[in-house]
Amino acid sequence: MKSRILVAAVGIPALLYVVLAAPPWVMMAALCLLAGIGGMELQRCVGGVKRSELVSVSTIAAAVTVGWIYDRDHHLSVIIMLVVLLAFFSAIEKGGEVEFSQIMAGTGGSLFIGWSFASFLRLEAGGVHRAYLLLPFILSFACDTFAFFAGLTLGKHKLAPKVSPKKTIEGSIGGLAGNVFCGLLFVWVMDRFFGGSLIGYGPMALLALLCGAVAQIGDLSFSLVKREFGIKDYGHLFLAHGGVLDRFDSVLFVAPVIEIIFSLLP
Incomplete structure (x- = not known):
């Protein structure tokens, strides 16, 4: 409980500042950071901790999806194709060491994380307070x-x-x-x-x-x-x-x- 209170005491003011008062680029940077870490965590969860290439692909894919794709839906197919190619290239290079579940976590999972975090930017772009x-x-x-x-x-x-x-x-x-x-x-x-x-x-x-x-x-x-x-x-x-x-x-x-x-x- 002490840990929960500590995180809330630090996190809530930081969240309020980023969402309500910070310049838009700060909010975008925070969302990119969260998405990138989330993509990394998911890849490591499914066994990618020793696959540095896949961890990197997952991290970058999630962050880029937030910072670049949120208002450029027509570019989403390009990002998906690049991520899939990089992930499977890494798997082929490893010669069967990388499992299909790891590849899917690095592609679909990371893209979903980035796309979801980008919802905040799309909401703001829609003109709401x-x-x-x-x-x-x-x-x-x-x-x-x-x-x-x-x-x-x-x-x-x-x-x-x-x-x-x-x-x-x-x-x-x-x-x-x-x-x-x-x-x-x-x-x-x-x-x-x-x-x-x-x-x-x-x-x-x-x-x-x-x-x-x-x-x-x-x-x-x-x-x-x-x-x-x-x-x-x-x-x-x-x-x-x-x-x-x-x-x-x-x-x-x-x-x-x-x-x-x-x-x-x-």
């Missing part, structure tokens, strides 16, 4: 936090014991409820201090429920990968929170959903 860039974090971290404490105090029935033994149905419900509460609070703050919210209380409640479900799927998805490859955490960048993929697993799923929903708003 930068405060809305906090929504993917709020509707991911709130779900995780409320689910943790609800499960700790009320949890009895396992949610997905073969994937994440500590998660419970009660915790899942608590996470959804916490998401709705924080989503409604966000609307109130936007109405009260920022001249009005783009989304009303009712739609926000539905969005918070949707994002809560998506956040839990994202969390369990990356837990499934860890369990398959026998690791506890993807990294230790955030101390007890683990690495980038441990801390932002839900965000990677929620951010594109929010981007899609906001693109449909009149």
Whole structure:
């Protein structure tokens, strides 16, 4: 718990500064860094720690997808082709030492991580107030936090014991409820201090429920990968929170959903 509090005490102010006050290039640099580390963590997770070429390809692919492709969708096919060619070239050079799962993690996984982190840049490019860039974090971290404490105090029935033994149905419900509460609070703050919210209380409640479900799927998805490859955490960048993929697993799923929903708003 001390480690969680320490990470929150440092991380929350840094997050607020980068999203709300920092120049756009700082936010882009931060997202590129997170994506690059995430790509590296995923590649190492699936056994690529000794394959320096594949680790490098995964890291660069994720970062480049954020910094270059977010507003140049027509170039995405070029990046995909280059990444696939580099990854398979490395595998061929190793003469069968590199497994297909490692290649897929270095291509599809890293591109997904980069594309998801780029959702924040695409949201900003859409003209929304930068405060809305906090929504993917709020509707991911709130779900995780409320689910943790609800499960700790009320949890009895396992949610997905073969994937994440500590998660419970009660915790899942608590996470959804916490998401709705924080989503409604966000609307109130936007109405009260920022001249009005783009989304009303009712739609926000539905969005918070949707994002809560998506956040839990994202969390369990990356837990499934860890369990398959026998690791506890993807990294230790955030101390007890683990690495980038441990801390932002839900965000990677929620951010594109929010981007899609906001693109449909009149």
